[in-house]
Amino acid sequence: PGVSGKHCSLRWRGGSLFLTDLGSSFGTFLNGQNKIPPQQPTALKLGDTFALGSQRQTFRLERKNG
Numbered sequence: 145p146g147v148s149g150k151h152c153s154l155r156w157r158g159g160s161l162f163l164t165d166l167g168s169s170f171g172t173f174l175n176g177q178n179k180i181p182p183q184q185p186t187a188l189k190l191g192d193t194f195a196l197g198s199q200r201q202t203f204r205l206e207r208k209n210g
Contacts, residue, residue: 146170146197170197
């Protein structure tokens with residue numbers, strides 16, 4: 145519940161990763177609190193978390209070991 149069929153996108157641009165909410169019904173949240181504006185790419189950095197619709201669907205940006 146709370147996650148849209150096409151909720152958000154992640155894209156590499158200029159060496160940075162950007163998160164964009166695609167107009168989801170319940171929103172995409174950055175670092176547990178800030179709802180990002182729809183259709184506006186938001187730069188992510190290591191350690192950032194983002195949630196889809198609620199805190200039950202949370203992801204964390206980490207560096208892969210190796």
